Each structure stands twice: as structure tokens, then as C-alpha cells.
Amino acid sequence: MSINITLIGQMITFALLVWFVMEYVWPVLFNALEERKKKIAEGLAAAEKGQEEMLLAEKKALGLIKTAKDQSSEIVSLAQKQANDIVAESKNAAKKEGDRLIMAAKAQIEQEVQQTKETLRKEVATLALSAAEQILTAEIDKNKHQDLVNKISKKL
């Protein structure tokens, strides 16, 4: 068991090995490991983020559905109200129109009545005059009583 020059040879070999590993092996492998670690961490983070986003989106969608429902029910009630209004309004308008028409008809009837009365009056006068004329022609001188007859007819 003698220590000899082999020791130096072994030390040189050892130094070379360590140098080689330090220079060409360790950093490459270590970087690959670190990179993979990073990738995995990123992937996990992305997955978590995705899940969170999905939850958020779900919540958002639920909110949207709720507002949409609210809005639609509001719209429906508004429409109903409007329809009711329209019906009431048209009823009102129809009633007014009807009243108006009735009034107009009444007025026309009145007018026609007046006209008929006038005509009748005139006709009665004429009839009375012709009757009187015939009586007078038969009994008295026509020229003598003409003034008198005219006065009477005017009074009618």
C-alpha cells in the first residue's frame, strides 16, 4: 500500500473530470430541469387561471341571464300596460266619435224638421190662398180684394 506518482495521475484525472462536468454537463442538465420546472409551473398556473376564468364567466353568464329575464319581464309588463292604454284610448275615442256623430245627426234632423216646417207653411199658405181665391173668384171681384189677401198672406 504505497503512495506514489499514481496519486498525481489520479488527481489530474479527477480535476479533468470535474472540469468537464462543470463545463459541459451540469449546466445543460440543470437548465433543462429548471426550464421544465418553469414550464410545469406555468402550465399549472395557466390551468388554475383557466378554471378561475371559467368560474368567472359562469357567474357573468348567470348575471346576464338574470338581467335579461328581468328586462324581458319588464318589457312584457310595459307592453301590457301600453296595450291597456291603447284599448282605453281607442274606447274613449270611439265614444267621442259616436257622440259627435249622434250630435251631428240630431242637428241635421232638427234642420230638416225646420225646413219641412217652412215648406209646409208655405204650402199651406198657397193652398189657403188658392182656396180663398177660388171662393173669392166665385163670389167677389178679384181686383177689389187683392190687397187684403196679400196682407193676410204676409201675416202667416
Next chain:
Amino acid sequence: MAAEAHAEGATGYIVHHLTPLRAGEGFWTLHLDTLFFSAFLGALFILFFKKAADDATSGVPGPVQNFVEMLVEFVDTQVKDSFHGQNKLIAPLALTIFCWVFLFNFMDLFPVDLLPSIGSVMGLPYLRVVPSTDLNATFAMSISVFCLIIFYSIKIKGFGFAKELLLHPFHHWLLIPFNILLNFVEYLAKPISLALRLFGNLYAGELIFILIALLPAYIQPVLSLPWAIFHILIITLQAFIFMVLTIVYLSMAHEDH
């Protein structure tokens, strides 16, 4: 030792298995098998990891990348747990130590006679295949780590490091010599314990495999199987301990008191 290696019988067998393939004399001896197997295993480790690094994607990983990433993450967790400074050397260093030591130790699980037999066919008289049973290999790593400890201690603490050596653990100028002695022992203990722990475990483990190989063939599986299975734990544990202690020592070097 050479004379013993040629001895016959059980002792000869054991010694033969624990003798490295040498070239040179005295201090200038090279353990060729240790150098070859450690470099070969280092190259295997580097090629495998480089391939994984080249093919690495941040997308879905393949089986090779998955395995490599598991190791990288494991080492990174260990480093992050005990090291709180900023140093891009520590983690690759820890990964290299863990894998290299593990591969060293893994050679222990090959049948004790397999590779030496192949070696002898190729004309190699000795072949000790487990580099971590060579003190040179374990000390090479622990001394390198020790140099890094000293380097970072000085770099991070500067003057504080000298102060720590002189006035720690007893904060009084009269006790400076005593403190120096204590710290000297403490610092020296780090690389020695690192190297000897790994060496001792693997050397003993290998020795037991060799001893089992000396037994009759019908008993061998009964003993070597449980020992090999237990050894899977040992080799991983030793690699892990070496790595963790390296990280801890270096993080201590980075901590300013």
C-alpha cells in the same frame, strides 16, 4: 511484496489479487490498473452524461435523461441542503465524486477472478480492478477536496481564516499554539478520514470476496450472493458519504464566523 505474490496457496492468491499492475520504481511507480480503470470509468461517466446533456430537452425526457436528471436532482438537493453559498463548482464536483466513486466501487461486484483472468490471458501478471482499493485513488480525491477547502477558506474568509486557525476554539492569545495544533489535526483529519473510509470499506469488501472465492465452489454462492447484495448498499453508501462530506467540508470553508 513481489516475492510474496509468487507464493503458493491461499496467501499467494489473496496477495496476488491485491497487488496492482505496476510500472516504475519507488515513488515513481505507476499503478497502471488503477489509472486505466479510473480513467475508463471516468470516460464512461462523462460520455454517458454528455450524451444525456446533448439530448436534454425541457420537454418530455427519455429514459436516459430521466435517469441522469434523477441523479442531478438528487445531488442538487444534497448540495442545496448543506451548502448555502454561491459556488457553481460544488454541485458538479459533488456529482462527479458520487458517480466516479460509485463506478469505482461497482467494479467490486464483478467476480473477483473474471477481469484478472482476462488480464492474464492478455499477458498482464497482476490486475486489481477496483480503483477505490488503491489508496492513491482515494487520496487523490480527498487531497483535491482538501486543496479546495483551503483555497475557498482563504478566498472567502481571507484574514479571518488565519484568525480562525489561531483563535479557534479557545479565544485567548496564550492558547494560540494549542489552537494551531488542534486545527492542524482537525484539518488534516478531513482528507485522511475521507480517503481511508472509502479505501477501508472497499478494501475489506474486496478481501471478503476474495476469501469467499477461496472456499469450495458449492459454498461460494451461498456466501457471495448475500455479500454482493449487501455490497450494493455499501458501494452506494460510500459514494454518497464521500459526496456529502465533500459538500459539508466545502460549505464549512464558505462560512464566515
